[in-house]
Amino acid sequence: MTADAELLARRQAALAPGYQLFYDDPVHLVRGSGVWVEDAEGARLLDCYNNVPSVGHGHPRVVSALTTQAQRLNTHTRYLHETVVDLAERLGALLPGDLGVCFFVCTGTEANDLAVEIARVVTGRQGVVVSEHSYHGNSALVRLLSTDGYPAADRPPWLGVVEPPNTYRGPIRGADAGAPYADLVRVELERMAAREHAPAAWLVDTSWDSNGVLIAPDDYVERSARTVRGAGGLVIADEVQAGYCRLGVNFWGHENYRLVPDIVTLGKPMGAGHPVGAVVTTPAIAAAFAEQRSYFNTFGGNPVSAAVALAVLDVIEDEALLAHCADVGDHLGGGLLRLAERHDVIGNVQGSGLFWGLDLVTDRTTRDPIAYADARRLVTDCRQGGVLVGLTGRYSNVLKIRPPLVFERAHADHLLGVLDAALASFEPRGGGVGRTPGAEW
Ligand SMILES: Cc1ncc(COP(=O)(O)O)c(C=O)c1O
Known part of the structure; x- marks a missing residue:
């Protein structure tokens, strides 16, 4: 049993079952600094999801x-x-x-x-x-x-x-x-x-x-x-x-x-x-x-x-974070719109500042949401690429981007590159739409 599998087993025994974890293969974080978090194996992940460390991890x-x-x-x-x-x-x-x-x-x-x-x-x-x-x-x-x-x-x-x-x-x-x-x-x-x-x-x-x-x-x-x-x-x-x-x-x-x-x-x-x-x-x-x-x-x-x-x-x-957020947000929003030009699965780019949703669809005309399982796979692919994002929306088909406010333009470019690669290899398999109430995303 790996150390993470052992920790997971202990957690499942000691914490109430309603405490869900992100990802089928959970991320075990041990430290964070600014917009970066590090897992137990020393891998750095770009945090594009967490608004709680608003001014960055461990400011x-x-x-x-x-x-x-x-x-x-x-x-x-x-x-x-x-x-x-x-x-x-x-x-x-x-x-x-x-x-x-x-x-x-x-x-x-x-x-x-x-x-x-x-x-x-x-x-x-x-x-x-x-x-x-x-x-x-x-x-x-x-x-x-x-x-x-x-x-x-x-x-x-x-x-x-x-x-x-x-x-x-x-x-x-x-x-x-x-x-x-x-x-x-x-x-x-x-x-x-x-x-x-x-x-x-x-x-x-x-x-x-x-x-x-x-x-x-x-x-x-x-x-x-x-x-x-x-x-x-x-x-x-x-x-x-x-x-x-x-x-x-x-x-x-x-x-x-x-x-x-x-x-x-x-x-x-x-x-x-x-x-x-x-x-x-x-x-x-x-x-x-x-x-x-x-x-x-x-x-x-x-x-x-x-x-x-x-x-x-x-x-x-x-640190003038309001102006910073507007500037980096415009840069990120522009990059997301350019991604939408290349990837038909992006039905709509919505949001502003450092809070964006990509409404993902099976068909731009019908606007049918992609399957929950497909959306999860995309989020998992981003994690494999070293970027943490999430899901939201009534059908859990909206990719959620909400990094700490100290996110820079270079971080946005990094995220856009990882997203581009994940979307390029994205193959919808279909299945149920929307998560069940209480599911982790
Ligand atoms: C809009 C909004 N209000 C309230 C809450 C609840 O906050 P807390 O989890 O700190 O109780 C949340 C949590 O996600 C939220 O998104």
Whole structure:
């Protein structure tokens, strides 16, 4: 038995079976630096998948902030400490409108759970609208808002589900699709009313990651937000994926659509690998919530996490990562479009900045998605070529590219070369479309 096979057997015995691994032959990573990770045999892989190490694996300034604060003190938010206040002020300064009052948590799930709780308490309603095939986390509440993970028949009556604005593959296509997609929100609110529920919130990820990384028609978000607010609901922007410069246009995804949300939720990239998340809202909403509820989270906002989150913001600012992401993103996007000219399997190139999806099809006219098994094989071929990418989308046929923000043009060229070779030898075998809920991609 090889060392990896032995570790796999131990893992399978000791970890719950629901913990899935990427790849049939799992990758055993032992270290990472910048955009590179190294496996147990010393092979270097270009990380084109992980947004959690947002400013790169093991960024020295983040590591230094973490170790310095861990050596000095770590407690919780029931004592006065500068770092957590500094962090709240920094986030408030980055956000539009009067979004500036923070709750700190440890994960995106916790952030969304609390945000929905706030919306419900403040509005006195229960209804929540999300996109079809959304993913927002996995607590008992948020799992129900993650419509990619369970059968539609099990949806609670307070849940409204709308088609995401997919102008390539969705039911409404083309440039003028903003108004008709937003109208689906209005229709869903009517259906919700018929089930005797009114909206507390619309929860939206403005990268629509789980739907294949979408750019919405320009007016979709504004129109939908107006509809939800007109019906008395709040707008929650889930920035776990779209935030922190990822889309290369603005710091936040919602800014791309001129939306000023009522509540913003943060997670993954905020700590560059350290578990820290946040809910940011307005003083008025926070005060209304505080009239009925208090909130405490043992680890959320502890001095070490706050120091790490501050270091991440410093790095983004000092290394000008927003402009960097826009520049490298344009370069990468141009390269992906050129690949699409040569490989018919690429039906559409969608995304921006350092977040791209290649919607892979069996036929460009019918836009039928390639089989899940074929998509997996392509991802595995990229891994053999030394590049980590993933899959997303309702049919798991969208190749997902989402590297750390410190990805350079030369890394993009390397990725494009590996992808080109993998696509050149790609031979679809067909089979089932889409993954089963809970599968690893
Ligand atoms: C858009 C979005 N929101 C929330 C979450 C949940 O975050 P976490 O895994 O930190 O709970 C995820 C995780 O993938 C996500 O993609």
